[in-house]
Structures are given as C-alpha cells and as structure tokens.
Amino acid sequence: MNKQGSRGRAWGFGIxxxxxxxxxxYALAFYGSPDGVKEQPFSMEKGSMPxxxxxxxxxxxxxxxxxxxxxxxxxxKRIRQRLPQFHRIIGYAYSVMLIIASFTGLYLAFYSxxxxxxxxxxxxLSLMWxxxxxxxxxxxxxxxxxxxxxxxxxxxxxxxxAAITLRIYTALAGALxxxxxxxxxxxxxxxxxxxxxxxxxxxxxxxxIIARHR
Numbered sequence: 769m770n771k772q773g774s775r776g777r778a779w780g781f782g783i784x785x786x787x788x789x790x791x792x793x794y795a796l797a798f799y800g801s802p803d804g805v806k807e808q809p810f811s812m813e814k815g816s817m818p819x820x821x822x823x824x825x826x827x828x829x830x831x832x833x834x835x836x837x838x839x840x841x842x843x844x845k846r847i848r849q850r851l852p853q854f855h856r857i858i859g860y861a862y863s864v865m866l867i868i869a870s871f872t873g874l875y876l877a878f879y880s881x882x883x884x885x886x887x888x889x890x891x892x893l894s895l896m897w898x899x900x901x902x903x904x905x906x907x908x909x910x911x912x913x914x915x916x917x918x919x920x921x922x923x924x925x926x927x928x929x930a931a932i933t934l935r936i937y938t939a940l941a942g943a944l945x946x947x948x949x950x951x952x953x954x955x956x957x958x959x960x961x962x963x964x965x966x967x968x969x970x971x972x973x974x975x976x977i978i979a980r981h982r
Contacts, residue, residue: 792837882954889958
C-alpha cells in the first residue's frame with residue numbers, strides 16, 4: 769500500500785508539473801510581447817478597455833506564467849536537499865513574480881467577468897496569494913521554521929494552480945453544460961478555481977503531520 773501510495777503521489781505530482789509548465793508556456797507564448805496583448809482572443813472579447821488594462825494584463829500573464837512554471841520545482845525533495853542554493857534562487861524568483869501577479873490580479877479582478885461574485889472571488893484569490901506568500905517567507909526568514917514554510921508554500925502554490933483549475937472548469941462548463949459565456953460561469957468559477965485547491969493543500973499538510981508522528 770505504501771509503495772502504491774508513493775507511486776500514486778509521484779504520478780500526481782508529475783501530472784501537476786506538466787500542466788504547470790504547459791500553462792506557464794502558454795502564458796508566455798501568447799502574452800510574452802506587450803504589443804501583442806490586444807490581439808489575443810481574451811483581450812478582443814473584452815471589447816474596449818483602458819490602455820492601462822492591457823499593460824497590467826501583460827504583466828500579470830507573464831509573472832503568473834513564470835511563477836506557475838517554476839513553482840513546482842520547490843517541492844522536489846532532491847533539489848531542496850542537494851541543491852539548496854538553486855532552491856533559494858527559484859524561491860526568490862517565484863516570490864517576485866508572485867507579488868507582481870497578485871497586485872496586477874487585484875486590478876484585473878475589477879474588470880473580470882462574472883459580475884460582483886467574479887470581482888470578489890478573483891480579488892480574494894489575489895489577497896490570499898499575497899497572504900500565504902507572506903506567511904511562507906516569514907516562517908523561513910524570520911522564524912526559521914522550515915516545516916511551517918513548506919506548509920505555507922503548499923497552500924500558496926495550490927492558489928497558483930488556480931490558473932490550471934480555472935481552465936479545466938471553464939472547458940468543462942462548455943463541454944458538459946454548453947456554458948461558453950464566462951460572464952455567466954465566472955460567478956462560480958471565480959471561487960471554484962481556488963477554494964477547493966486550498967482544501968486539497970490542507971489534506972496534503974494533514975498527511976505530512978500524520979506521517980511525522982508515526
């Protein structure tokens with residue numbers, strides 16, 4: 769059972785890493801150039817937007833894309849143990865990108881689809897992104913508590929993976945229910961893309977605690 773459980777976790781993590789890299793590369797490929805942001809389908813569907821919105825969208829897409837694309841590396845045990853300096857470099861880069869993505873996400877939330885529910889849901893995601901990052905950095909820099917640091921980073925990256933789950937739920941809404949208008953679906957998906965992720969993170973953390981006390 770233990771071997772099967774370990775194998776299952778390894779497969780799950782591998783799938784997560786692949787999805788994270790794919791989403792990160794997608795963001796960089798389609799939004800990597802500031803001049804090309806207006807030509808993307810998402811931007812065109814929004815209609816006429818303030819010029820600042822396009823710049824913020826570019827900064828958000830690039831920073832969030834880099835963050836999700838490299839963030840999973842922090843959870844690779846071999847890297848933490850054998851390449852601690854590389855682990856710290858990835859952590860610093862991830863943190864900088866996440867701060868940018870969080871603040872730009874707050875701005876974009878006010879223009880999101882899904883009405884008031886969508887605005888609040890995406891704003892809450894950005895705020896929780898910042899809070900969990902703050903707790904993660906404080907726990908390792910000020911408090912010197914690597915276990916707490918790992919737990920808070922697990923929560924934080926679970927929120928980062930909202931970029932994956934949002935796309936999955938959006939696709940499912942269209943395929944299963946014929947709901948293609950994000951102004952309708954984002955009333956729910958703005959919350960669904962990250963709240964369940966936190967529950968999964970808490971389950972992972974609980975299992976770590978149980979394993980340490982065996």
